[in-house]
Amino acid sequence: MxxxxxxxxxxxxxxxxxxxxxxxxxxxxxxxxxxxxxxxxxxxxxxxxxxxxxxxxxxxxxxxxxxxxxxxxxxxxxxxxxxxxxxxxxxxxxxxxxxxxxxxxxxxxxxxxxxxxxxxxxxxxxxxxxxxxxxxxxxxxxxxxxxxxxxxxxxxxxxxxxxxxxxxxxxxxxxxxxxxxxxxxxxxxxxxxxxxxxxxxxxxxxxxxxxxxxxxxxxxxxxxxxxxxxxxxxxxxxxxxxxxxxxxxxxxxxxxxxxxxxxxxxxxxxxxxxxxxxxxxxxxxxxxxxxxxxxxxxxxxxxxxxxxxxxxxxxxxxxxxxxxxxxxxxxxxxxxxxxxxxxxxxxxxxxxxxxxxxxxxxxxxxxxxxxxxxxxxxxxxxxxxxxxxxxxxxxxxxGLLAAESPGVLIVGGNYWSSGLAEALKRADVDVLVTDPNRGHLRRARDAGIPTFFGDVLSEAAELRIEIAGFKTVIATTDNDAYNTLVATELAPEFGRENIYQVAREKAAFARHALPASLGGRNFAGEATYNELNRLMWKGWTFRITRLTEEYGMAEWRAKRPEAKLLGFIDTDGEIFFVSEDDEVKTDPGVRLVSMLPPEEAQRDDAEKKADPAKEGDIVPDDKDKAAATAPDAMAGIPEGRPGGRHMPG
Missing domain, CATH: 1.20.1530.20 (Na+/H+ antiporter like fold)
Known part of the structure; x- marks a missing residue:
């Protein structure tokens, strides 16, 4: 034997x-x-x-x-x-x-x-x-x-x-x-x-x-x-x-x-x-x-x-x-x-x-x-x-899955995060925006985005949010300390590779630097909350671009050198955000999630409307485009939070 x-x-x-x-x-x-x-x-x-x-x-x-x-x-x-x-x-x-x-x-x-x-x-x-x-x-x-x-x-x-x-x-x-x-x-x-x-x-x-x-x-x-x-x-x-x-x-x-x-x-x-x-x-x-x-x-x-x-x-x-x-x-x-x-x-x-x-x-x-x-x-x-x-x-x-494909949980309702949520919704990615300030959720609600009014770390959030339906968390509030807290608390449940936060304003200074064990990953070229929202006020828009055999990553980058690549959606409908060291899938059928400056967006819109069969950006219709670019008085820069934000517990 x-x-x-x-x-x-x-x-x-x-x-x-x-x-x-x-x-x-x-x-x-x-x-x-x-x-x-x-x-x-x-x-x-x-x-x-x-x-x-x-x-x-x-x-x-x-x-x-x-x-x-x-x-x-x-x-x-x-x-x-x-x-x-x-x-x-x-x-x-x-x-x-x-x-x-x-x-x-x-x-x-x-x-x-x-x-x-x-x-x-x-x-x-x-x-x-x-x-x-x-x-x-x-x-x-x-x-x-x-x-x-x-x-x-x-x-x-x-x-x-x-x-x-x-x-x-x-x-x-x-x-x-x-x-x-x-x-x-x-x-x-x-x-x-x-x-x-x-x-x-x-x-x-x-x-x-x-x-x-x-x-x-x-x-x-x-x-x-x-x-x-x-x-x-x-x-x-x-x-x-x-x-x-x-x-x-x-x-x-x-x-x-x-x-x-x-x-x-x-x-x-x-x-x-x-x-x-x-x-x-x-x-x-x-x-x-x-x-x-x-x-x-x-x-x-x-x-x-x-x-x-x-x-x-x-x-x-x-x-x-x-x-x-x-x-x-x-x-x-x-x-x-x-x-x-x-x-x-x-x-x-x-x-x-x-x-x-x-x-x-x-x-x-x-x-x-x-x-x-x-x-x-x-x-x-x-x-x-x-x-x-x-x-x-x-x-x-x-029909008993929390979500067909893992979605994105966005913590913080503001001009930029609402625009991202609308773009993801158009791409059929499940998304939820949370904020303890009801006014900050107005824009997302008006766009038909699911929202949760309350603190994402609260017991109420644990009971009411289908956590199993989300794979990625993005902390995008104007409070760097709170973003770090959210990312640190949720990392064990979601995995640190799936937790992101906007870059901290003072992260470059030694006395403000935090240990690597705290906080989430940066993305969008390590842009801060204020930088991302300023881009929105300057007319930048979100785009979802499908890659094909003829229209690959090289063509996409050559066409829009100023674009900020945020992530990509694979052929199974699962979204991945990217940091500087992350590999980006470029297979045909993959969709890139990015932000475009106004001049590039306008040029691409004109080309797409002139030739609707042309591969490339999935252009939003006029209603979606207006919602994605119209200023919102509740989401100015800097965003105020009356009464301050209480830490969980």
Whole structure:
């Protein structure tokens, strides 16, 4: 066998290999725009059972399973940190039903699929059916990041995945206790007491851990540099103590702890959450690689055609019936119900917990307990591949994407930003202009541009703006400090490469220079707010120019040497702004976004009207042109902001 031929790796080398494969798979998936989970499973299978290069049990030793348990605990805790009750809004009813009706109903339908589809005994079906309540936050989060769903269906899937994960483990514990009663001398009363005590204690431990952390942080009992280490230590203690009281109840404890902290409005919450997100990316990568690499093909060989029947029954019957019944008579549109009903990927929690209970059932003499682990892996692999490639297209077909292509979020309503928004709108690029001064949004509103009146960093903005529909942020207010704050705060969510701001007025002076970690990227030749708006007052206009085989970048530049190139829109309709060191795509079909001086714009307009078939600038009609060049009393230079701008918080 390949495993026997390959030499054992040292634990350090094995862990380094897991990290390289996991993070490398995520990076490659980002480059190829593919579901990362699919590549991670493939990498783990290739490194493990296919080539035999890596065997977790052989190379890392007996601690690899406890490591997976701890990693799952951290993943669920981080998921709990994202469950702020304010984000529920109109999805509250749906989430409640998916938890209180969907979880028990999912347990029943999953058990029936296992009994009649996979042919397992009632004991194994009841235990494994409880575990199958989970839909996998480790899978849902990357899928939502890629698919860019609108807010409500995304919230439904996210809350269901995180809240039902510990419930699935507890359902399996409940079913296992019933098997214990039937196969041992333990009584029903003893089992009920053990289960009730374990769940109650686990809930109290999780709540106490969450409230203890928030109390200590609010009263500065923990220094800033120790907040993350203390959080990790408390998390591990809570998980371990709860598991000592009742097996697998630690998952419930850490989830409750995360939810308590998420809704405590801690000043340091964002820093904690972002660090946990980074840690979770590493842990998800590692766990998927470990589980895939530890797969035993001989165990899969024990499965027959009924495994495929089981997967089909879960995907096409059990999941849809569960969701549609749970959401029946709600106010949710039928399209959103259908999307949630046919989206149920399983993740690492299912595989990790299923393997544990499969071994325990074997110990009690339930022979088909050995099939639970392989069936869990088959279900995870099938649903990950299926939903990884179909969620985005399905959501697009149902009209449930936040945006067809990623749009632009413009912070600051003024003469220049309103003109840019109008040009992008003509190019069918989604754009939203935000400003806490209603008067600054008048021009954009008059042009039919979507606007948000309020601070983009406020909680109201988080609830009302479909953030998933935007890829690029441009901070264009007359306040350099605020632009820098917005760019710095939003960079972790959008990616620093997608955050831009107008150049600071005093950036050239050493005493005003800021560290590279603060602020966004400059564009338009590092033009400042005042420079860009002065150009507008001098008659400069925005143009969208389509490149062709005959009309390329060289011809465009020769025709308009004074033009300011702002960015380009690729053939998929996605916009990219450019700094001085950015590469500009010049393929046929790419559209350039630029500003033209009045003399060049007038000459091009005349040429285009004389020969409408001529390639080049897409000339706005007279109405659009008038809107793009007419002075606006509310957007003079410098732009005043009565009363000043309050910083968030």
């Amino acid at each position: 390949a495993t026997e031929l390959a030499g054992a790796l040292s634990p350090v080398t094995a862990i380094a290999l897991v990290g390289a494969l996991g993070v490398g798979s995520q990076w490659l998936a980002w480059r190829l725009r593919m579901p990362a989970i699919v590549l991670m499973l493939l990498a783990g299978l290739l490194a493990g059972p296919v080539t035999g290069v890596f065997d977790p049990e052989r190379d890392i030793g007996p601690i690899y399973k406890p490591l997976i348990s701890l990693a799952v605990a951290v993943i669920l805790f981080e998921g709990g940190l994202t469950l702020n009750f304010h984000t529920l809004r109109d999805a509250t009813q749906g989430v409640r039903r998916l938890i209180f009706i969907g979880a028990p109903l999912g347990w029943l339908t999953s058990a029936l699929a296992l009994r009649w589809g996979a042919g397992l005994s009632w004991e194994s079906s009841a235990v494994f059916g409880g575990i199958m309540i989970v839909t996998g936050p480790t899978v849902i989060a990357p899928l939502l990041r890629t698919a860019r769903l609108s807010r409500r269906p995304a919230a439904l899937l996210q809350w269901e995945a995180i809240a039902n994960d510990p419930l699935g483990a507890l359902a399996a514990v409940l079913a296992f206790e019933a098997v214990l009663v039937l196969r041992t001398a333990e009584t029903w009363f003893e089992a009920a007491v053990d289960l009730g005590t374990g769940i109650g204690v686990a809930t109290l431990i999780g709540a106490a851990g969450g409230y203890g952390v928030t109390w200590a942080y609010r009263r500065a009992r923990v220094p800033e540099f120790m907040k993350v280490p203390v959080l990790f230590a408390v998390l591990l203690v809570v998980f371990a103590v709860a598991n000592e009281v009742l097996h697998e109840s630690g998952l419930l404890s850490v989830t409750i702890m995360g939810i308590v902290i998420a809704n405590a409005n801690l000043p340091a919450y964002e820093e904690l959450r972002r660090f946990k997100e980074h840690a979770t990316v590493l842990l998800v990568s590692g766990v998927f690689i470990l589980l895939a690499a530890s797969l035993d093909f001989s165990a899969l060989a024990a499965l027959d055609w009924r495994a495929a029947l089981f997967v089909a029954a879960v995907v096409l019957i059990a999941r849809p019936v569960t969701v549609l019944v749970a959401l029946a008579s709600t106010t949710l549109p039928w399209k959103e119900r259908a999307l949630v009903a046919f989206t149920g990927p399983r993740g690492v929690v299912l595989v990790a917990v299923a393997g544990l209970f499969g071994d325990r059932l074997l110990g009690l003499g339930v022979a088909d307990g050995a099939l639970i682990g392989p069936l869990a892996f088959v279900l995870v692999a099938a649903t990950v591949v299926l939903h990884g490639f179909t969620l985005g297209p399905f959501a697009r077909a149902m």
